[in-house]
Amino acid sequence: MTDEPIIHIENVHKYFGHVHALKGVSLDVQKGEVVVIIGPSGSGKSTLLRCINRLEEFDKGKIIVDGIPLDTAANINAVRTEVGMVFQQFNLFPHLTVQENICLAQRIIRHRSKEEAAKVAKDLLAKVGIPDKAKMYPPQLSGGQQQRVAIARALAMNPKIMLFDEPTSALDPEMIQEVLDVMLNLAKEGMTMVVVSHEIGFAKAAANRAILMDDGQIVEEAAPEILFNNPKQERTKLFLSKVLK
Amino acid sequence: METSDKNAGAVNPEKILKEAHKVESGWILVGTVVALILIMVFTKPDPYQNMIVFMADGLWVTIYTTLISFSLVLVVGLIGGLGRISKNPIIRGIATVYVEVIRGIPLLVQLIFWYFAMPAILRDLGTTLNIESLANYKTNPLVMAIIGLTIAYGAYMSEVYRAGIQSIPKGQMEAARSLGMTYFQAMRYVILPQAFRVILPPIGNELITLLKDSSLVSVVAVADLTRRGREFTATNFNPIETYSMLALLYLVLTLLTARLVSYTERITKTER
Ligand SMILES: Nc1ncnc2c1ncn2[C@@H]1O[C@H](COP(=O)(O)OP(=O)(O)OP(=O)(O)O)[C@@H](O)[C@H]1O
Ligand SMILES: [Mg+2]
Numbered sequence: 154m155t156d157e158p159i160i161h162i163e164n165v166h167k168y169f170g171h172v173h174a175l176k177g178v179s180l181d182v183q184k185g186e187v188v189v190i191i192g193p194s195g196s197g198k199s200t201l202l203r204c205i206n207r208l209e210e211f212d213k214g215k216i217i218v219d220g221i222p223l224d225t226a227a228n229i230n231a232v233r234t235e236v237g238m239v240f241q242q243f244n245l246f247p248h249l250t251v252q253e254n255i256c257l258a259q260r261i262i263r264h265r266s267k268e269e270a271a272k273v274a275k276d277l278l279a280k281v282g283i284p285d286k287a288k289m290y291p292p293q294l295s296g297g298q299q300q301r302v303a304i305a306r307a308l309a310m311n312p313k314i315m316l317f318d319e320p321t322s323a324l325d326p327e328m329i330q331e332v333l334d335v336m337l338n339l340a341k342e343g344m345t346m347v348v349v350s351h352e353i354g355f356a357k358a359a360a361n362r363a364i365l366m367d368d369g370q371i372v373e374e375a376a377p378e379i380l381f382n383n384p385k386q387e388r389t390k391l392f393l394s395k396v397l398k
Numbered sequence: 399m400e401t402s403d404k405n406a407g408a409v410n411p412e413k414i415l416k417e418a419h420k421v422e423s424g425w426i427l428v429g430t431v432v433a434l435i436l437i438m439v440f441t442k443p444d445p446y447q448n449m450i451v452f453m454a455d456g457l458w459v460t461i462y463t464t465l466i467s468f469s470l471v472l473v474v475g476l477i478g479g480l481g482r483i484s485k486n487p488i489i490r491g492i493a494t495v496y497v498e499v500i501r502g503i504p505l506l507v508q509l510i511f512w513y514f515a516m517p518a519i520l521r522d523l524g525t526t527l528n529i530e531s532l533a534n535y536k537t538n539p540l541v542m543a544i545i546g547l548t549i550a551y552g553a554y555m556s557e558v559y560r561a562g563i564q565s566i567p568k569g570q571m572e573a574a575r576s577l578g579m580t581y582f583q584a585m586r587y588v589i590l591p592q593a594f595r596v597i598l599p600p601i602g603n604e605l606i607t608l609l610k611d612s613s614l615v616s617v618v619a620v621a622d623l624t625r626r627g628r629e630f631t632a633t634n635f636n637p638i639e640t641y642s643m644l645a646l647l648y649l650v651l652t653l654l655t656a657r658l659v660s661y662t663e664r665i666t667k668t669e670r
């Protein structure tokens with residue numbers, strides 16, 4: 154029973170019209186595991202991540218998250234409250250303050266009181282290192298700060314799983330580390346994480362497993378040291394030679 | 399999106415000056431027209447003062463017909479706009495047909511239909527179905543006029559709402575949904591508050607156009623400003639004076655509405 158994966162993906166196919174974006178992807182993620190996904194543009198990394206919380210519908214196959222199959226609308230909403238997602242473009246709500254961004258879903262989904270939600274927001278902002286920004290609006294923050302707010306907003310729902318889709322690739326270089334540090338801490342605390350990112354340093358430091366996707370398929374999966382230093386597949390070697398340069 | 403947001407937060411002194419200038423010139427125009435009306439009334443009480451006294455109730459009818467219709471239009475337009483972007487093809491189909499049909503028929507023809515044809519249809523229906531109250535249905539011109547204006551402008555407003563909602567980046571809905579919100583919660587708390595700021599100017603335009611188009615209800619037995627003006631000339635035989643005053647009164651109403659709209663716009667802009 155302890156070996157029951159928290160995310161079970163089985164032979165998932167996804168089409169966008171004629172584009173076959175996922176070609177039979179299977180993946181199990183254990184509780185507390187950190188999985189990093191790399192791969193060339195258009196290989197289906199985002200699509201796979203978005204299928205896990207059903208922002209994208211898939212056409213064939215099966216995904217079970219924390220024992221809940223993604224089929225009925227009620228199940229999809231149940232899964233979404235257990236799965237936090239962080240986007241490349243942050244997607245903070247620009248008309249709300251940082252604090253309101255973090256409190257909104259707590260209030261209407263978790264039905265927490267105003268004080269309770271505010272307390273959670275305060276603690277999380279301290280945790281991501283920006284305790285003094287609660288009253289500001291997202292456009293007034295730097296990219297790195299916005300992304301940390303986005304992480305706090307997702308964490309406020311007490312998710313069991315966090316999905317990150319290239320969380321640092323829209324950031325200026327000097328802001329990347331502050332976001333990665335927050336993610337590293339989260340990994341240390343035992344959060345289950347699936348991260349699409351080409352930050353090899355982060356993958357080596359935090360990940361239990363690294364996966365290379367290409368052309369809608371998982372090409373290779375291994376421990377990060379092995380995948381990045383000693384890959385078996387030619388395609389992995391080719392891709393890494395481009396990324397590491 | 400990110401950079402434009404940053405600019406929105408910045409203070410641009412030139413822009414503020416320009417805005418201030420626009421505000422002032424708007425009020426100057428209102429003041430000029432009001433002054434003109436007052437001068438006419440005081441220098442020539444006959445016919446201008448008599449005319450204003452006679453038309454006052456019509457002015458009131460025009461104002462509340464417009465306001466009631468507009469409040470309903472805001473709701474109908476929202477429902478229509480959500481229908482237009484619905485994933486459900488049946489709902490989307492109904493909304494699209496509604497918008498296209500209404501936009502293809504002149505407003506005057508629609509108002510005539512509601513006033514003359516609809517009651518007849520209801521009475522026929524009542525007779526066939528043997529429902530006595532329906533068979534003896536008596537028209538209330540004002541109710542029919544408000545229904546007509548609401549349905550017509552609801553269709554125009556649907557398109558305004560649709561454009562506004564679609565102008566909000568897709569990531570906003572995705573972020574809201576990924577937090578576990580339902581479609582309607584995401585709409586209510588995340589999308590619509592942002593869309594509303596975008597569509598405030600076109601909504602204001604719709605209000606002004608509705609105010610002007612409300613003069614068409616004079617044709618379907620509503621004693622609005624226009625109809626009262628026509629009644630006044632009919633007994634006093636002074637079309638030049640009456641219709642000049644009528645035009646000036648509408649002008650004051652629309653200019654004042656424009657002021658109100660730009661004022662609300664400025665409030666929502668400085669809110670953040
Ligand atoms: N909404 C969509 N409509 C049509 N095609 C899409 C859509 N989203 C993704 N695709 C296609 O599906 C394929 C996989 O896209 P996906 O975004 O998952 O790739 P990715 O690995 O995340 O790439 P990137 O590194 O550029 O983000 C691509 O060919 C893409 O063009
Ligand atoms: Mg992607």
